[in-house]
Amino acid sequence: MSYLEATDLARSYQVGRAGFLRKPRSFFAVDGVTLTLNKGETLGIVGESGCGKSTLARLLLGLIPADRGVLTLQGQQTLGVSETEWRALRRRMQLVYQDAAGALDPRMSVRTQVEEPLHIHGLPLDGAERALQAVGLFGAMADRYPHELSGGQLQRVVIARALALEPEILVLDEPVSALDVSIQAQIVNLLMDLQRDFGLSYVFVSHDLSVVRHISNRVAVMYLGRIVEDAPRDQLFADPKHPYTRVLIDAAPKPDPSTRRAIRLEVGDPPNPADPPAGCGFHPRCPLAVDHCRKEAPELRRVAERRVACHLVSEPFG
Amino acid sequence: MIWLLTKTLRAITTLWLVVTFVFFVLRLSGDPTLVLLPDDIDEATRDFYRQLWGLDRPIMVQYWSYLGALLQGDFGISFRNNLDAFQLVWDRVPKTALLTGTALLISLAIGIPLGIIAALYRDSWIDRVVMAVSVFGFSMPNFFLGILLILVFSLNLRVLPSSGSGTWAHLIMPAATLGISFAAQFARYTRSSMIDVLNKSYMRTARSKGAGPLRRVNLHALPNAAIPVVTILGFKVGELLGGAVITETVFAWPGIGRLLTSSVAARDLAVVQCIMILLAFTMVVANMLTDLAYGWLDPRVRVGAKAGAR
Amino acid sequence: MGLTVNNLEVTIERRRGTAVRPVRGVSLRVEPGRTLALVGESGCGKSMSCLAIAGLLPRRARISAGSIEFEGADLATMPEAQAQKLRRRHVASVFQDATGGLNPVRSIGWQVAEAVRLREGATRAEADREAIRLLGRVGLPDPERRAREYPHQFSGGMNQRAMIALAVAGNPRVLIADEATTALDVTLQAQIIDLISDLRDSLGMAVLFVTHDLGLVAQSADDVAVMYAGRMAEIAPVARLFAAPRHPYTQGLLSALPGATGQSVRLTTIDGTVPPIDALPQGCAFAPRCGKASALCRDVDPTVHAGVACHHVLPAPVKTKRVFA
Numbered sequence: 001m002s003y004l005e006a007t008d009l010a011r012s013y014q015v016g017r018a019g020f021l022r023k024p025r026s027f028f029a030v031d032g033v034t035l036t037l038n039k040g041e042t043l044g045i046v047g048e049s050g051c052g053k054s055t056l057a058r059l060l061l062g063l064i065p066a067d068r069g070v071l072t073l074q075g076q077q078t079l080g081v082s083e084t085e086w087r088a089l090r091r092r093m094q095l096v097y098q099d100a101a102g103a104l105d106p107r108m109s110v111r112t113q114v115e116e117p118l119h120i121h122g123l124p125l126d127g128a129e130r131a132l133q134a135v136g137l138f139g140a141m142a143d144r145y146p147h148e149l150s151g152g153q154l155q156r157v158v159i160a161r162a163l164a165l166e167p168e169i170l171v172l173d174e175p176v177s178a179l180d181v182s183i184q185a186q187i188v189n190l191l192m193d194l195q196r197d198f199g200l201s202y203v204f205v206s207h208d209l210s211v212v213r214h215i216s217n218r219v220a221v222m223y224l225g226r227i228v229e230d231a232p233r234d235q236l237f238a239d240p241k242h243p244y245t246r247v248l249i250d251a252a253p254k255p256d257p258s259t260r261r262a263i264r265l266e267v268g269d270p271p272n273p274a275d276p277p278a279g280c281g282f283h284p285r286c287p288l289a290v291d292h293c294r295k296e297a298p299e300l301r302r303v304a305e306r307r308v309a310c311h312l313v314s315e316p317f318g
Numbered sequence: 319m320i321w322l323l324t325k326t327l328r329a330i331t332t333l334w335l336v337v338t339f340v341f342f343v344l345r346l347s348g349d350p351t352l353v354l355l356p357d358d359i360d361e362a363t364r365d366f367y368r369q370l371w372g373l374d375r376p377i378m379v380q381y382w383s384y385l386g387a388l389l390q391g392d393f394g395i396s397f398r399n400n401l402d403a404f405q406l407v408w409d410r411v412p413k414t415a416l417l418t419g420t421a422l423l424i425s426l427a428i429g430i431p432l433g434i435i436a437a438l439y440r441d442s443w444i445d446r447v448v449m450a451v452s453v454f455g456f457s458m459p460n461f462f463l464g465i466l467l468i469l470v471f472s473l474n475l476r477v478l479p480s481s482g483s484g485t486w487a488h489l490i491m492p493a494a495t496l497g498i499s500f501a502a503q504f505a506r507y508t509r510s511s512m513i514d515v516l517n518k519s520y521m522r523t524a525r526s527k528g529a530g531p532l533r534r535v536n537l538h539a540l541p542n543a544a545i546p547v548v549t550i551l552g553f554k555v556g557e558l559l560g561g562a563v564i565t566e567t568v569f570a571w572p573g574i575g576r577l578l579t580s581s582v583a584a585r586d587l588a589v590v591q592c593i594m595i596l597l598a599f600t601m602v603v604a605n606m607l608t609d610l611a612y613g614w615l616d617p618r619v620r621v622g623a624k625a626g627a628r
Numbered sequence: 629m630g631l632t633v634n635n636l637e638v639t640i641e642r643r644r645g646t647a648v649r650p651v652r653g654v655s656l657r658v659e660p661g662r663t664l665a666l667v668g669e670s671g672c673g674k675s676m677s678c679l680a681i682a683g684l685l686p687r688r689a690r691i692s693a694g695s696i697e698f699e700g701a702d703l704a705t706m707p708e709a710q711a712q713k714l715r716r717r718h719v720a721s722v723f724q725d726a727t728g729g730l731n732p733v734r735s736i737g738w739q740v741a742e743a744v745r746l747r748e749g750a751t752r753a754e755a756d757r758e759a760i761r762l763l764g765r766v767g768l769p770d771p772e773r774r775a776r777e778y779p780h781q782f783s784g785g786m787n788q789r790a791m792i793a794l795a796v797a798g799n800p801r802v803l804i805a806d807e808a809t810t811a812l813d814v815t816l817q818a819q820i821i822d823l824i825s826d827l828r829d830s831l832g833m834a835v836l837f838v839t840h841d842l843g844l845v846a847q848s849a850d851d852v853a854v855m856y857a858g859r860m861a862e863i864a865p866v867a868r869l870f871a872a873p874r875h876p877y878t879q880g881l882l883s884a885l886p887g888a889t890g891q892s893v894r895l896t897t898i899d900g901t902v903p904p905i906d907a908l909p910q911g912c913a914f915a916p917r918c919g920k921a922s923a924l925c926r927d928v929d930p931t932v933h934a935g936v937a938c939h940h941v942l943p944a945p946v947k948t949k950r951v952f953a
Contacts, residue, residue: 048813150901180669180840180902185884185895192894207813210843214886214895251818253843255885257866260847265818269785285815519723520731526684527743527794528716537742541733617733617778 002036003201004093004169009033009059009069010225011052015274027274029055031225032069034300037169042195042202044216044233046209046248050273052225053205057173060203061095062086073169091121094162098174100154104146111142114161121165131163134197135190152183156190163194171203176211188215209252213237221245224273224281231306241306241313244282280311288312325609329602336598340591341384345377350585354397371397384591393595394588398581403588407574407596413483414573417492418562424497425504430547432501433508438535440513448505455502460561464495464568481570492569496561500554507550511543518542545615552608556601629699630659630834631681631719631802636694636704638673638680648906650676652858653694655932658802658834663825665849665866666838669902673858674838678806681836683715698802717747720795722824724807726788730779736763737775740794747798762793766823785816792823799831806838821848842885846870854878857903857913863935874936876918912939 011030030052037043047053058064060071062078071078078089097103104113115128132142135156146154155175162170172191176184188211194200206212212219213233220230221244229242240246247267267285271277277284283293292311300309350373351364368374372383387394393404436448471491472480479488515521516539524538563575570576574593581589613619638651651673658664666674679685681696683703696703698718703711723729730739740759744750750758756775763771766789779787788808795803805824809817825848828835837849845852846866853863854875862875873879883896900917903909911929915921920940930937 048815152901181842181881182669182884182898183901185886185897188886189894189897209814210886247815251814253814253817253821253841253847255842255846255870255882255887257846257870261818264822265815267815267819269783269816270813272783519725519728522684522723523729523739523791523794524731526682526721528712528746529742538731538734542731545733615733617735618780 003039003074004037004060004203005070005072006036006060007034007070007072009056009071010067011055011059011064012067025274027276028052028067028225029273030059033059033222033225033227035220035227035230037201037203039168039201040195040199041217042204042215044212044219045203045205045222046207046212046219047222048207048248048270050224050270051222052273053207053222054173055225056222057095057097057171057203057205061093061171062089063095087121091165092167093169093171094165094167096158096162096170096172096175098177100151100158100178101146103158104154106146109143109145110137110149110157110160114142114157114164117161117165123165127164127166128160131160134163134194135160150183151179152186155179155183155187159187159190159194163198166198167200169201169203171205173205174207175204177206177208184211191215209249210254221248224271224276226281226309227300227307228282228309229307230300235306241308242282242310243286243288243312247285280309325606329606332602333595333598337385337388337591337595338381340594341381342377344585344587344590345380348585349373350397350587353583353585388595393592396581396589397586398584398589403592406589407577407592410572410574410577411596413571414559414562414566414575416489417496417566417571417573418558420489420493421496421500421562421565422558424493425500428497429501429504430508433505434512434535434540434543436505436509437512437516440509445509449509452502452505456499456506458499460495460499460564461568463498464491464565467491467495468568483571483573488569488571492565492571495568496558496565499561500558503554504547504550507547508543511546512539515539515543541615545612548608548611548615552605555604556597559597559600629801630657631836632657632695632697633677633681634695634697636677636680636696637692638676638685638689639692640689642688646906649692650689650858650905651680653931654855654858654860655694656836656853656860656863658836660801660832660834661828662850663828663835663837663848664851664853665845666836666853666855667840667842667845668855668861669840671857671902671905672855673905674855675806677855678721678804678836678838681802682719682721682804683712684721717798718801719804720797720800720802721804721806722788722791722795722808724810726791726808726811727779727782727784729791730787732779735776735778736782736790740775740790740797743794743797747800758797759793762797763790766790766793766796766827767819768793785812785820788812788816788820789823792820792827796827796831796833799833801832801834802836803828803833804836804838807840808837809844810839810841817844824848842881854881857908858905859913859929859937860932861914861937863932874941875938876920876940877914880917912937 009030010028010032012026012028015025015027033056035043045053045056055064059066062071066079069079073089073092081089111128111132114131115125118125118127132138137153137156137160141153146157149157175191176187179187191202192215195202204212204215216233218231219233219236220227221242222228223244229236229240229245236245237249240249247265250261251265271281271284279295280286280289280293280297283289286293290312298309298311300307350371351367355364355367365374372380384394393402395401396403396406432448432452436445439445468480468491471478478491482488521534521538524534529538562573563578565571566573566575567579574596578590578593581593633654633656636651636654637649639647639649641647654673654677656664656666666677668674676689680691685691691704694704698714701714703714730736737756737759740762741752741755744755744758745752760771760775763775768774768786768789782790803824808824809820812820821844824835827833839845849866851864852866852869854861854877856877862869862873862878869878870882873882877898880896880898884898886895898917903913903916909916909926911926912918912921913929915925918925922939924939928939930939
């Protein structure tokens with residue numbers, strides 16, 4: 001029952017300017033990502049900065065064109081479709097991102113901004129009121145301007161604006177990263193309530209493993225534009241297979257002094273995505289790397305419910 | 319190396335465009351014989367001069383032959399006195415260079431320190447005074463300031479000569495006239511650039527290292543604040559030369575500017591073209607120097623980002 | 629030794645003669661070889677407290693009450709020049725944005741060497757050598773070559789290492805790390821935290837670690853001070869604080885963390901938001917969000933007793949090993 005399905009999605013960017021007698025270099029920010037999102041589930045996407053997770057979020061929504069790959073929503077092609085079809089698809093998938101204050105127009109009341117997408121799609125405006133209530137912004141609150149609201153309230157407005165069109169899928173790019181702990185908890189709860197009440201499917205992009213672990217059904221780990229591991233949440237955290245997943249989980253600070261890392265983490269600095277190493281992208285930092293890893297990039301192989309891209313964990317699984 | 323090649327090619331293209339533009343605009347703006355020759359002269363004599371100066375040929379033919387001559391360093395002959403146009407212009411270069419150079423020095427010597435002080439004491443009365451004076455300075459038109467100075471110092475106080483270029487005293491008023499508005503502008507640019515830099519977190523780092531105020535300004539802030547100011551300096555060279563035309567006219571300063579006004583009025587095509595090419599050349603060189611200074615000041619330009627930087 | 633802050637208060641003069649106090653009576657103590665974490669949500673005054681201790685308060689902000697005792701003298705009241713001299717020699721800071729914190733037109737080596745010279749008065753050649761040694765010490769590969777490079781040629785992590793090298797030049801007694809790892813990726817964050825702990829142990833520094841991330845606190849601190857709306861809410865050894873938080877705000881913060889409750893269950897939240905510093909309520913600033921708040925709370929601002937500032941917490945029955953204020 002795959003719902004949103006991406007196959008071999010890729011997107012490259014140029015580095016530096018093209019000049020006289022100089023060809024610009026380019027690199028793949030997202031390099032052949034294949035994933036599925038099932039109806040009503042939350043797919044967490046984690047990785048460090050530059051791993052391509054935000055680019056992937058935008059690719060999934062068709063906000064930036066893909067270099068290659070196929071994206072289908074309930075079996076229907078979404079890339080390279082006509083303007084009208086694309087608009088209809090856009091209604092079904094919405095983006096919520098981190099910088100709520102930057103995403104809102106300071107000169108428009110909250111209500112006007114939530115109504116805006118309805119205007120654009122020529123829909124009745126009462127959807128805005130429903131969306132505002134759904135995110136917990138009632139009555140006079142909706143007539144305020146962005147500067148009169150706190151960070152948590154702004155994030156609610158952004159979510160309401162995405163909800164106004166009654167989408168089926170929300171792509172959430174670091175939706176709680178800028179918020180303080182107590183506010184973050186409120187927004188995470190809100191997102192989980194909305195998912196239950198409206199049957200939404202989420203793609204939840206974040207660098208924060210603890211939030212992703214809390215909210216996701218499945219988690220995909222990205223490294224240098226590729227998915228290196230993808231598994232049901234509990235399996236991934238209980239038994240990470242890819243060395244990078246393990247490093248990531250080890251490095252994430254846990255709010256429990258009794259779990260302090262006994263050994264130092266020596267994995268070097270993250271690579272420059274514009275200049276990726278040959279072979280497996282993780283090999284320079286991998287404690288287990290062997291010769292083979294330096295030469296050939298491992299493929300993402302499916303084993304049971306999990307997918308892993310590592311030469312060393314292919315055979316006797318678990 | 320590629321950088322230099324690109325720059326040179328661009329400079330040559332710019333110069334060629336200027337030559338072409340000036341050439342056609344001047345030819346279309348009227349017949350030089352109407353201005354240079356007496357009104358009551360007969361048509362046959364006019365035709366003689368048209369032939370002599372080559373004005374009877376089709377315009378494209380004139381253009382190509384002019385370009386050809388230019389490439390051999392021949393700028394043509396002045397219609398007014400039959401002298402070599404380039405020689406005529408070149409003789410005036412030192413005077414204009416002296417005037418604009420002095421004006422530039424004055425403007426930098428006044429504007430940059432004032433801008434730094436205003437930034438360091440921002441929002442205080444010092445800042446407000448400097449900014450108020452600078453508004454006054456750059457909103458005052460050149461010719462008006464010039465005439466004002468002449469009224470005060472030449473006619474009333476009788477301490478400075480009102481025109482000519484014989485002595486250092488002659489230089490003071492024209493250079494001040496030209497320099498003051500630039501001083502005002504540099505003060506503003508320097509101030510805003512400095513304020514920008516002073517708010518950067520590396521200035522806090524310098525403070526946390528225990529660097530004193532003088533060290534923070536001289537070694538940490540100024541090298542950064544200079545970068546945008548230098549960029550603007552490159553643009554301002556053109557304005558400075560433009561201002562010189564007016565200033566030279568007001569003070570009867572025998573430089574290129576005054577030669578240009580009189581040559582335009584007389585439709586002395588070869589001289590006007592020669593001056594325009596020279597001005598364009600100066601600006602192109604100024605821009606290249608700016609780029610070089612930029613690279614020297616800013617390591618982000620000098621050494622490109624390497625692997626590891628993101 | 630170490631540094632003791634008593635009842636620190638910071639006042640910011642605003643335009644039109646009004647003033648706000650982002651820090652209101654903060655007391656803490658950092659000791660050599662130990663890390664004190666100062667935690668709280670944005671606007672709680674933790675960074676402002678640090679800047680006051682480091683002598684880096686912005687224009688218009690000043691220490692309006694309290695003392696900062698260091699080496700038997702009070703940095704808050706001694707003549708400015710003398711305080712600056714002491715701080716220059718002994719108190720170093722590392723901030724969040726390392727790339728922005730380094731001067732873009734100066735080489736990394738120059739910037740570290742400058743710190744060496746300012747702290748120790750070394751000659752140029754000595755300072756250059758020491759800078760390269762320090763850059764190597766903080767884990768920068770090939771320090772001799774790297775010293776000649778500029779911040780834009782470094783990654784964020786390398787710049788943070790350079791900032792740390794610059795901070796520990798001349799062996800300061802106190803290192804203030806203000807959200808020093810916040811902008812970094814987790815793998816880097818872990819390595820930078822390890823580096824700071826390493827340097828703390830080998831140089832015997834007292835570390836004041838400011839962060840909003842309770843996970844980092846649990847992983848790296850010895851003691852924790854929790855701030856709320858400019859005041860100290862609770863201060864305790866790390867194990868005690870996480871095992872048995874006593875202030876309702878600390879309890880709320882810890883239970884709001886994902887992972888505190890079971891997965892996929894609703895997170896515990898603290899209702900409402902932090903009050904702005906120019907509109908603080910009467911009494912305990914946390915009272916409007918606190919489930920336990922009583923008339924007393926809304927009337928009288930509690931002071932810190934046995935490490936907790938709450939009317940509802942009885943003085944601890946057991947004698948705590950470390951006593952704060």
